Amino acid sequence: MELWRYIGNRLLQTVVTLLAVVTLMWGMFRLIPGDPTTIFLGSGELPPDALAALRHSWGLDAPLYQQYLDYLRNLLTGNLGVSFYYRRPVLDVLLPMLWNTILLMGVAMVLATVIGVVVGAYLGWKRGQRIETIGSLLVLIPRSLPIFWIGIMLLMIFAYGLAWFPIGGLRTPAFIPETPLQQLPGYDLAQHMFLPVLTSVIYFLSDPLMIMRTSMLEVIEEDFIMFARARGLHERTVRKMARRNAIGPVLTYLAIMVSFAFGGQVLVEVLFSWPGMGSLMVNSVAQRDYPVAQAAFFLMAVITILLNLLIDVLYVFIDPRVHYG
Amino acid sequence: MSERTGLPPLDPADVPSESRRNILRMMGALGLGSVVAPGVLAGLDASTHAARAAVQPGAPVEPLQFWIPNWPDMIEIARQLGESWKKLGISVQVKQGTLDTWTAEIIGQHQMPHLAAMSWGGAPDRIDPDYFLTEFYNSSRLAKGGMNYGDYDDTKFDAIDNKQREEMDDKKRQQLVFEAQAMAAAANPSLVLFSRNYIQAYNNKRFDGIVPVTGSGIAMPYIPWTYYKMTAKTSRKLVKTTSIYDIHTLNPFATPEVYNSSLLRWIYPTFVIRNEQWDLTPWAAESFKVIDPTTVDVVIRDGMKFHDGKPVTVEDAKFTFDFIDKWKFPSFARVTGTVGSTEILPPRTLRFHLKQPNAPFLANVLGFTFIAPKHIWENVASASNLKTPADYPNDDAVGSGPFKLGEWKRGEYLFLKTNAEWWMAPKIDGVYWLVVPNLENQMGMMERGDADLLGWYIDRKQGDMLAKSPDLTVVSTPSHGLHEIRMHMTMAPLDDPNLRLALQQATDRQMLLDLVFGGAGVVAYNSPIMPINKFWSNPNIPNPAFSIDAARKTLEKAGYGWNANGDLLHPKG
Numbered sequence: 001m002e003l004w005r006y007i008g009n010r011l012l013q014t015v016v017t018l019l020a021v022v023t024l025m026w027g028m029f030r031l032i033p034g035d036p037t038t039i040f041l042g043s044g045e046l047p048p049d050a051l052a053a054l055r056h057s058w059g060l061d062a063p064l065y066q067q068y069l070d071y072l073r074n075l076l077t078g079n080l081g082v083s084f085y086y087r088r089p090v091l092d093v094l095l096p097m098l099w100n101t102i103l104l105m106g107v108a109m110v111l112a113t114v115i116g117v118v119v120g121a122y123l124g125w126k127r128g129q130r131i132e133t134i135g136s137l138l139v140l141i142p143r144s145l146p147i148f149w150i151g152i153m154l155l156m157i158f159a160y161g162l163a164w165f166p167i168g169g170l171r172t173p174a175f176i177p178e179t180p181l182q183q184l185p186g187y188d189l190a191q192h193m194f195l196p197v198l199t200s201v202i203y204f205l206s207d208p209l210m211i212m213r214t215s216m217l218e219v220i221e222e223d224f225i226m227f228a229r230a231r232g233l234h235e236r237t238v239r240k241m242a243r244r245n246a247i248g249p250v251l252t253y254l255a256i257m258v259s260f261a262f263g264g265q266v267l268v269e270v271l272f273s274w275p276g277m278g279s280l281m282v283n284s285v286a287q288r289d290y291p292v293a294q295a296a297f298f299l300m301a302v303i304t305i306l307l308n309l310l311i312d313v314l315y316v317f318i319d320p321r322v323h324y325g
Numbered sequence: 326m327s328e329r330t331g332l333p334p335l336d337p338a339d340v341p342s343e344s345r346r347n348i349l350r351m352m353g354a355l356g357l358g359s360v361v362a363p364g365v366l367a368g369l370d371a372s373t374h375a376a377r378a379a380v381q382p383g384a385p386v387e388p389l390q391f392w393i394p395n396w397p398d399m400i401e402i403a404r405q406l407g408e409s410w411k412k413l414g415i416s417v418q419v420k421q422g423t424l425d426t427w428t429a430e431i432i433g434q435h436q437m438p439h440l441a442a443m444s445w446g447g448a449p450d451r452i453d454p455d456y457f458l459t460e461f462y463n464s465s466r467l468a469k470g471g472m473n474y475g476d477y478d479d480t481k482f483d484a485i486d487n488k489q490r491e492e493m494d495d496k497k498r499q500q501l502v503f504e505a506q507a508m509a510a511a512a513n514p515s516l517v518l519f520s521r522n523y524i525q526a527y528n529n530k531r532f533d534g535i536v537p538v539t540g541s542g543i544a545m546p547y548i549p550w551t552y553y554k555m556t557a558k559t560s561r562k563l564v565k566t567t568s569i570y571d572i573h574t575l576n577p578f579a580t581p582e583v584y585n586s587s588l589l590r591w592i593y594p595t596f597v598i599r600n601e602q603w604d605l606t607p608w609a610a611e612s613f614k615v616i617d618p619t620t621v622d623v624v625i626r627d628g629m630k631f632h633d634g635k636p637v638t639v640e641d642a643k644f645t646f647d648f649i650d651k652w653k654f655p656s657f658a659r660v661t662g663t664v665g666s667t668e669i670l671p672p673r674t675l676r677f678h679l680k681q682p683n684a685p686f687l688a689n690v691l692g693f694t695f696i697a698p699k700h701i702w703e704n705v706a707s708a709s710n711l712k713t714p715a716d717y718p719n720d721d722a723v724g725s726g727p728f729k730l731g732e733w734k735r736g737e738y739l740f741l742k743t744n745a746e747w748w749m750a751p752k753i754d755g756v757y758w759l760v761v762p763n764l765e766n767q768m769g770m771m772e773r774g775d776a777d778l779l780g781w782y783i784d785r786k787q788g789d790m791l792a793k794s795p796d797l798t799v800v801s802t803p804s805h806g807l808h809e810i811r812m813h814m815t816m817a818p819l820d821d822p823n824l825r826l827a828l829q830q831a832t833d834r835q836m837l838l839d840l841v842f843g844g845a846g847v848v849a850y851n852s853p854i855m856p857i858n859k860f861w862s863n864p865n866i867p868n869p870a871f872s873i874d875a876a877r878k879t880l881e882k883a884g885y886g887w888n889a890n891g892d893l894l895h896p897k898g
Contacts, residue, residue: 033436034429040581041432041470048470050658057713086573087716096735160769167769173738173757174563273761275736286425 002323003316010309021301022294026071029290035060036084036288058084071294081291085284090295094280098299100170101276104193104268105261108200113257115201116208117250121243123209124216136213143206148267151199155271158195165195168273196272200265207257208250215246248319251311259304263296380817386885386893387818388416390438391810392431395421398841399442402518402808405840409831412873413880414893437474437813445853447523447540447804448583449547449692452603454502454861455490455685457853461811462486462509475811477514491682493618498684499860506863510851513825516810517868519838520855521846522801523782526791527551529798531559531777534752537802538601539857544778546587546758550601551778553727553751562754566780567767571736571760576719577695578649581656586693588758591741592632592724593695596623597687605687609637609696609725611673618682619665623691625673630746631698632729642675643667644699652706654715660690698723727751736760771797785843801845805855818895823883830869830876 037055040046046054055061059070074081080090119135126132142150159167166172170192177183219225219242228238266278277296284293315322389410393399400421407417420438422430427443430436450456460466463486466473482505489501523542527535536550537543543551544566555564572585577593580586598608607613611626629637646667649657663683668676679686701723705714722730727747731740742755759776761767768787770776772794783791792799812819812828819825834848847856851869854862869875884896 032429033426034433037470038425038429038433041428046581046655047658047662048466048468050655051470053653054655082716087576087579088574088718093735100736155766155769160773163773167766167773167775168761168763169759170734170737173565173740173759270762271766273759273763273766275760279736279762286423288425288429 003313007309007313010312014305014309017305018298018301022072022075022298023068025294025297025301026068029285029288029293030064032285032288034288036290039085039287075298080295083284083289083292085287085289085292090291093292094277094295094299097275097277097280100274101262101265101269101278104196104274104276105200105265107193108197108204109257109261111197112201112204113208113250113254116205117212117243117247119205120209120212120250121216121239121246124213124246125220125239125242127217127220136210139206139209142202145203146267147199147203147265148271150202151196151268151271154195154199166192168192168271170274192272196268196274199268199272200261204257204261208253211249211253212246215249216242219246245319248315251314251318255304255307255311258307259300262303263300380895382895383886383897384895385888386415386824386895388418389440389819391417391419391440391442392427392438393419393421393442394424394427396444398444398521398808401841402442402810402837405837406810406832409833409873410828413827413831413876414887414891415828416892431474432472433470435469435474437476437811437816439813439816439819440810441474441813442808442810444521444808445806446583447520447547447806449540449587449599450583450689452540452599452805452858453685453688454854454858455689457807458486458502458505458509459490461853462505462514475514475813476815477509477512478814479508479512482508490684491618492684493615493682495860502854502861503863503865506850506852506854507866510863510866512814513822513829513851514812514814515853516812516829516832517849517851517853518808518810518832518834519842519846519848520804520807520857521838521842522803524784524788524799524801524845525782526771526779526788526797526799528771528774528777528796530796531557531561531774532564532753533558535798535800536601537800538599539603539802540804540806542782542802542804543800544780546584546591546780548599548601549587549591552591552753552756553749556752562752563757564753564755564778565757565759565776566778567759567761567770567776568780569760569762569764569767572733572739574719575722575730575733576715576717577697577724578652578654579656579715579717586656588739588741589722589724590695590726591728592722592726592730593697594724594726594747595693595695596691598692599688605692610691613687613691615687616676619679621677621679621686621691622670623675623677625675625696626748627673629696629725629748631725632723632744633698635698635700637696637698637725639669639671639673639675641699642696643669644703645694645697646675646677648697648702648714649694652713652715654713656715657694660694663690696725698725728756731755785845788845803847803857805858807849807853807855809849809853821883823879824885826869827876827879830872830879832868833871834868835871 035055036058037051040051059067082088083090083093086093123132123135155167159165171188175188177187181187225238225242228241263277263281265276266282268274269276269279281293281296284296391403393403403417403419407419410417431441460472462473462477462482464473464478464483467476467478485501485505485508489498489505492498492501525542525544527543532555534555535543536554538548538550541548570584572588574580574585575589577586577589580589594609596608596610597605597613600606609626609629611624613621613623615621625637625639625642631637646660646664649660653661663679663686665678665680668678670676702714705717709717711717727744727750728741729744731742733739737760739758740755743751743753758780761770764781764783767776767779767781768783768791771779771791774796788799788801791797812825814820838844838846838848849855849868850862850864851866852863856862880893886894888894
């Protein structure tokens with residue numbers, strides 16, 4: 001009962017937050033010099049009055065408050081608009097890129113989280129021993145390297161050097177499988193995914209790892225761990241109990257990590273020619289393609305906010321001490 | 326394009342800057358910290374205004390503000406020029422930005438500081454001299470959105486420029502074009518530097534018959550003779566070309582952007598095309614003839630079929646022009662501006678009645694428009710409830726050209742299949758245009774054999790690296806594009822022609838070309854028409870030879886002086 005009221009309140013807050021985000025974002029795009037006709041300037045293909053005609057047909061010369069209200073009205077009815085650049089509905093443009101990003105980043109985030117939690121728990125458990133000190137230091141190295149450098153190094157060694165993997169792209173055009181291994185379904189895609197996933201995992205590993213380790217360090221100081229040992233429980237069981245209690249902060253961090261994964265990986269995407277949300281966001285801003293840029297950023301905001309809410313609710317089921325209301 | 330003559334000054338749509346202020350008012354109302362933003366904007370505006378402040382006699386010349394796109398070549402050019410001009414006592418402040426911001430501010434808003442640098446590509450439309458002369462220097466382009474952002478305004482130039490555009494006789498037109506160039510050169514509106522070569526590579530073990538075309542290299546889609554003529558040396562007849570761009574639409578009426586429209590012309594062939602020597606040759610047309618200055622006859626080639634099997638007729642050709650006239654597509658402004666009406670002369674001739682004589686018509690209209698299938702396009706707008714057929718996705722893209730649409734995976738590749746029915750069918754089976762935004766990856770794919778043609782352009786060092794591979798042949802092709810630095814002729818101190826001349830004399834073009842592009846290019850004349858464009862380029866207006874002494878003498882004669890620090894001072898009286 002209390003939980004439902006909590007969720008209701010949070011959803012209301014979400015709506016207000018999203019409205020503020022949407023307004024701010026809409027305003028910011030209009031502040032950037034230029035507009036969707038900017039990409040056609042400088043090619044000289046459109047004389048100034050044709051540009052004006054185009055701008056008019058796109059409603060860009062309407063008074064600003066009118067454009068803003070139209071945008072809000074469309075958004076509320078689920079109409080994300082039509083891309084100025086591609087001349088087709090925004091969803092047609094957005095969704096394929098979204099799937100490409102989910103595919104790449106989904107796999108990478110799951111791997112990074114699982115490996116991070118397992119290793120982080122291990123390091124936290126082994127507090128004070130040499131393996132923990134060395135391990136913690138080692139883990140910080142990839143985090144301090146620029147992600148594109150990690151990617152370039154992997155490309156250099158495995159793609160250019162050993163030629164085990166392709167240099168980029170989502171798939172091989174006109175792919176003709178030759179060996180039996182190549183004939184396995186998904187082989188081509190997996191081959192193309194390997195290096196970008198590896199790059200992302202190496203880079204994103206350290207965050208869940210260090211959070212888990214820190215959380216673990218706090219948990220093993222708690223009384224119930226000492227009590228469990230005193231009761232004679234097997235060390236493995238005690239560790240399991242500690243892990244389950246320590247995982248909370250990692251879950252909270254997941255919401256942030258997902259939002260980074262979604263829109264922030266343009267560097268990996270450009271390096272590996274992976275057409276995803278990051279490139280879409282950057283390109284749509286450069287092209288002043290307002291509908292696509294706004295939809296992409298809006299999507300990122302919605303996912304982040306809703307994920308946060310979901311995880312906060314999940315907490316109730318993970319940790320019985322947590323209740324709202 | 327740009328066939329209009331003597332247009333009145335266009336009414337600028339001042340929307341963006343006004344909208345900026347409106348947004349700030351709104352943000353203030355929402356209580357979202359509107360204090361900072363207006364301050365920032367006011368600061369930006371102020372710095373532009375400061376440059377327009379009154380000139381004080383005898384005072385040091387203000388630093389020249391230089392807006393460049395943030396490319397390595399531009400950054401180096403700006404740095405080198407800063408050092409050269411320091412010897413004249415002039416200091417330079419460089420502002421860098423992304424291409425879209427540069428375009429939005431300089432071309433979109435004409436927020437031009439003293440100097441703005443740009444490199445213009447060798448697109449096929451720009452072979453005709455009308456493009457650069459009119460876009461850069463005609464007063465009709467002084468309005469925002471036009472490319473005369475340096476404020477070159479001379480009615481005498483306009484008169485000659487407008488006259489050359491209407492002269493249908495090439496020899497007479499050449500004289501006018503030479504005159505226009507000489508007139509502009511005397512005013513020194515721009516520091517025209519050089520044209521850089523397009524360096525590209527191909528896999529010589531797999532393919533043969535590569536054709537370099539000036540301005541298009543060996544692999545770009547603009548004048549694609551390589552693709553029409555190349556032959557496979559192995560059993561694989563599919564070609565893989567790398568590109569940094571993807572197309573954004575399959576609708577040939579929607580796109581004004583040169584890369585996209587060029588690729589779509591593989592599917593929708595133009596009436597005429599430029600051959601490897603740049604001569605106009607019939608393509609979808611069988612022949613063409615200028616009957617009188619406002620009448621052109623085009624005979625449609627016999628036996629052509631659309632990719633869905635239906636025959637291509639002169640009715641489809643007439644339909645296309647009526648269609649363009651009906652919907653007034655912005656990207657076909659050049660057509661609606663020149664073509665008054667069309668008339669069918671059976672069996673296969675389309676007669677064009679032009680609104681006024683228009684010399685670029687053959688190259689830039691007949692070489693740009695195509696024959697659209699009437700049976701597909703006539704109902705597109707009403708059938709799909711669209712405001713304009715330019716919004717039609719056209720996912721099935723039925724044309725009649727040497728290539729058909731194979732597959733378009735957005736962001737990944739565009740696959741164009743050979744059309745064996747075309748009268749000059751390509752000898753390959755098709756071309757994959759792979760989207761690889763990172764140029765180094767393109768090079769890697771060439772070295773590994775994942776791609777057969779490098780469809781963008783690399784620099785000299787990168788070319789030398791690829792040349793080490795025995796499978797690859799590197800080809801350097803000249804271009805009619807240019808690197809130029811426009812001077813703001815109505816902004817002090819550049820409103821003084823002597824100062825502009827001095828800057829010309831203090832610019833070492835060969836050094837810049839050697840330093841930035843390894844010498845792979847051609848130094849320009851004092852004209853946006855490059856020397857490589859032999860017929861139209863006026864060879865009698867070379868840029869002044871590089872000499873700091875000559876530049877200083879020019880300034881001295883004009884009354885400038887120097888203070889103890891070596892700073893240049895404005896003339897006293």
